Amino acid sequence: MKSHTNYLWFETKARRDLVNVTDEVEGTVRKSGVQEGLCLVSAMHITAAIWVNDNESGLWQDFWEWLEGLAPFKADYRHHRTGEDNGDAHLKRSLVHHQVVLPVTAGRLDLGPWEQVFYAEFDGQRRKRVVVKVIGE
Amino acid sequence: MKSHTNYLWFETKARRDLVNVTDEVEGTVRKSGVQEGLCLVSAMHITAAIWVNDNESGLWQDFWEWLEGLAPFKADYRHHRTGEDNGDAHLKRSLVHHQVVLPVTAGRLDLGPWEQVFYAEFDGQRRKRVVVKVIGE
Amino acid sequence: MKSHTNYLWFETKARRDLVNVTDEVEGTVRKSGVQEGLCLVSAMHITAAIWVNDNESGLWQDFWEWLEGLAPFKADYRHHRTGEDNGDAHLKRSLVHHQVVLPVTAGRLDLGPWEQVFYAEFDGQRRKRVVVKVIGE
Numbered sequence: 093m094k095s096h097t098n099y100l101w102f103e104t105k106a107r108r109d110l111v112n113v114t115d116e117v118e119g120t121v122r123k124s125g126v127q128e129g130l131c132l133v134s135a136m137h138i139t140a141a142i143w144v145n146d147n148e149s150g151l152w153q154d155f156w157e158w159l160e161g162l163a164p165f166k167a168d169y170r171h172h173r174t175g176e177d178n179g180d181a182h183l184k185r186s187l188v189h190h191q192v193v194l195p196v197t198a199g200r201l202d203l204g205p206w207e208q209v210f211y212a213e214f215d216g217q218r219r220k221r222v223v224v225k226v227i228g229e
Numbered sequence: 230m231k232s233h234t235n236y237l238w239f240e241t242k243a244r245r246d247l248v249n250v251t252d253e254v255e256g257t258v259r260k261s262g263v264q265e266g267l268c269l270v271s272a273m274h275i276t277a278a279i280w281v282n283d284n285e286s287g288l289w290q291d292f293w294e295w296l297e298g299l300a301p302f303k304a305d306y307r308h309h310r311t312g313e314d315n316g317d318a319h320l321k322r323s324l325v326h327h328q329v330v331l332p333v334t335a336g337r338l339d340l341g342p343w344e345q346v347f348y349a350e351f352d353g354q355r356r357k358r359v360v361v362k363v364i365g366e
Numbered sequence: 367m368k369s370h371t372n373y374l375w376f377e378t379k380a381r382r383d384l385v386n387v388t389d390e391v392e393g394t395v396r397k398s399g400v401q402e403g404l405c406l407v408s409a410m411h412i413t414a415a416i417w418v419n420d421n422e423s424g425l426w427q428d429f430w431e432w433l434e435g436l437a438p439f440k441a442d443y444r445h446h447r448t449g450e451d452n453g454d455a456h457l458k459r460s461l462v463h464h465q466v467v468l469p470v471t472a473g474r475l476d477l478g479p480w481e482q483v484f485y486a487e488f489d490g491q492r493r494k495r496v497v498v499k500v501i502g503e
Contacts (some may be wrong), residue, residue: 093230093367093503095402097471128232129364130269132404132467136478138419144327145275150307150318158320162299162436170424182425183432189463190324190418195362197234202360204273217372222302225469227403227502228364229230230367265369266501267406282412287444288456292411295457299436326463330406332499334371340498341410365501366367 096124098224102140104216110143110152111211111224115195120203120224127199129228136223139181139215142156147208153157180213187195188212196228234262235361239277241353247280247289248348250359254331255338257361264336266365270330273360276318276352278325284345296321318351325349333365370398372498375398376414378490382385384417384426384463385485391468394498401473403502408465410497413455413489415462421482432459455488462486 098120100113113133121131133142145151163186169179192209195202203209211222235257237250250270258268270279282288300323306316329346332339340346348359372394374387387407395405395483407416419425437460443453466483477483485496 093500097469097476099403103431104440106257128234130267130362130404134467134469138478138480140402140454143323145319145323146308146309149310150310151316152447154306154308154316154320155323158300169428171422171428174422174426179396179425179428182419186322186419186429186462191467191473193271193328193330193467195234195269195271195360197362202234204275204358206275207273223469225471225476227402228232234391265480267404267499280460282456282460283445285448287447288453290444291453291457292460295437304418325460330408330467332371332406332497334499337491339371339499341412341495343412344410365369 093227094124094126094229095227098192100222100224101219102211102213103219104213107216109213109216112208113211114209116226117209117224121196121201121226124226126196126226126228129196129226131196132225133209134223137220139178139185140220141185141190141212143188143210144192144207146206158196163187178215184214230364231261231366232262232364234274237361238356239348239350240356241350244353246350246353249345250346250348251346253347255362258333258338258363263333263363263365266333268331268333269362270346270359274357276315276322277357278322278327279329279348280325280347280349281329281344283343288318300324315352321351333363367503368400368435369501374496375488375493376485377493378487381490383487383490386482388483391483391498395470395475395500398500400500400502402468403500404469405468405470405489406499407483408497411494413452413459414494415459415464415486416466417462417484417486418423418466418481420480437461450456452489458488
C-alpha cells in the first residue's frame with residue numbers, strides 16, 4: 093500500500109471565499125504514485141469546508157445566499173462569549189460538511205464531468221490548512 | 230491491497246426520486262473480493278446525492294418536504310442565467326452531501342440494523358452516474 | 367495492509383446529547399497499529415450523527431438551537447404513522463451527516479488544532495452503536 097499526505101495552506105483576502113483546489117488535489121494524487129485508491133480532502137479548521145460542485149459563478153452566489161439564510165452571521169451566538177464572532181462559520185461548516193473522499197482510478201481523480209473541488213472559507217484572512225491524504229496502490 | 234470500481238447508471242422517470250442501491254453496492258463489494266476495507270459511494274453529477282437512512286416511505290415524504298423547505302425549487306437562482314433551471318438541485322446535494330463511505334467487514338457491508346443506501350436524484354430524467362469504489366484486502 | 371474495527375456503544379441519559387469520542391477513536395487507531403491510513407467513524411443508527419467541531423459549550427448550545435430551527439421536533443411527520451416520534455432525528459442526522467473519515471499520520475489522528483470528534487445523539491436513552499474502522503499500514 094502507498095500513502096501520501098499533503099497540506100494545502102490558505103489565507104484568503106476576503107472573510108468568505110471559494111477557492112478551486114482541483115488542480116492542487118490532482119497534483120497531490122500524481123505525486124503519491126497511487127493508481128487505484130482513495131483521496132481524503134478535509135478542512136482542518138472548524139470554520140471551513142470542502143464543497144464539490146459546479147465551476148459556475150452564478151451558482152456560487154446562490155450558494156452564499158443560501159448559506160447565509162440557513163446559518164446567518166449574527167451577533168448573539170453563545171459562542172461569541174469566548175470573544176469570537178464566527179459562530180455562523182462553525183454552522184456553515186456543519187451544513188456543507190468539512191470533507192470529501194475522492195476516488196482515484198488509473199492514477200487520476202475519478203470525478204464526474206462537472207465536479208470541481210472547492211475550499212469554502214467562512215472565516216478567512218488568516219492562515220488555515222487542508223489535509224489531502226491519498227492511500228492505495 | 231485489492232481495489233474494484235463500479236459505475237451505477239440511473240435515468241429516473243421522475244425529476245426527483247430516491248432509489249435504494251443497497252443490493253447493488255453489496256454486489257460490488259462481493260465482486261471486489263475485499264474482506265476488510267472501505268467502500269466509497271459517490272454521486273458523480275452535481276445535482277444528486279447519496280443518503281443512508283430508513284427504508285420507510287413516510288420518512289421519504291418527510292425528507293422531500295424538508296428538503297423543499299430548506300432548498301426550494303424556484304425561478305430566480307442566478308445559476309439559471311446559464312439556461313438551467315436546477316439551482317435547487319445543486320443546493321439539495323450540498324445539504325444531504327453527495328457521498329458516503331461504507332465499512333466492509335468479513336466481506337459484507339457493515340451497516341446498522343436499519344441503514345439502507347439511497348441514490349437521491351434531484352434533477353433526473355437523464356442518464357447519470359454513481360461511482361462505487363472498494364479498497365481493502 | 368492492516369485493518370482494525372471497533373464498535374463504540376452509547377446509551378445517553380438525555381434524548382439529545384453530544385459525546386466527545388476523540389480519545390476512544392484515538393485509542394482505536396493506536397490499537398490498529400496503522401501508521402498511515404484512514405479512519406472511518408460512522409453512526410450505525412439512523413437517528414445519530416458524527417460532528418467534528420469545537421470543544422466549546424457555548425457553540426454546542428448554538429448547534430442545538432440551530433438544528434432545532436432547521437429540523438424541528440414536531441408531531442406531524444409522516445414517519446410517525448409507524449408509531450415512532452423521532453422524525454426530526456432522521457432529518458438532523460441528514461443535515462449534520464452521519465460520518466467522518468479521519469486521516470491517520472505517523473500513527474495518530476491527524477486533526478486540526480481545534481478539531482474534536484463528537485457523537486451527536488438525536489434520539490437516545492437506548493443502546494446504539496458507532497463503527498470505527500481503520501485501514502492502512
